[in-house]
């Protein structure tokens with residue numbers, strides 16, 4: 001097992017990284033990432049594909065405009081078109097992001113600034129390439145994003161249960177497109193309703209944030225409403 005941290009540490013230490021070192025991902029780490037991708041595809045009925053030593057998707061004008069460099073590994077997030085596809089992609093994609101972090105790698109969600117046409121993903125009939133995740137050894141570990149205060153992102157009450165506070169702390173650390181953090185969590189007893197208050201990539205962001213919330217709160221402490 002090549003993990004160097006647990007999932008809670010991964011939530012805290014993950015930041016988007018756009019510049020990568022010319023350092024190949026070792027075989028054992030590739031094997032773990034491939035195995036988890038297969039599990040995620042089974043659980044979520046998705047067609048996520050992982051590519052190593054494939055620099056073409058990030059060798060494009062858009063990628064350079066997005067300040068990406070040295071990206072030669074990436075995860076292509078593909079699934080059958082459906083109303084809940086984007087949220088599922090967010091949820092399961094972030095599971096892969098946090099595993100990569102636990103394995104000592106860095107990542108960045110990339111829905112726009114890459115060469116979509118150069119992406120090697122095989123997209124079946126009625127399927128969609130929702131986004132990719134850049135992967136590799138970062139030139140730096142990245143920096144923490146600026147965050148909205150918790151009171152703007154949930155209904156704060158005087159005695160919030162500890163699990164809810166921990167869930168919110170993890171949710172606040174989640175990546176969202178352009179760091180907009182347009183989500184709101186509402187708690188009634190042990191039911192939590194997660195709402196998106198944005199438009200752009202709203203459902204992907206919501207899936208990512210819900211995955212973080214579950215890690216912080218502990219799935220056994222609440223249900224989604």
Ligand SMILES: Cc1cc2nc3c(=O)[nH]c(=O)nc-3n(C[C@H](O)[C@H](O)[C@H](O)COP(=O)(O)O)c2cc1C
Pocket residue numbers: 014015016017018066108109110111112113114131142143144145173174175176177178179201204205208
């Ligand atoms: C759905 C989604 C799409 C994103 N698309 C891009 C992108 O096209 N280009 C880019 O440079 N960053 C992209 N990002 C990264 C965000 O800018 C980044 O997650 C955000 O600024 C928060 O920073 P952090 O990830 O370091 O916490 C995307 C993030 C998400 C969640």
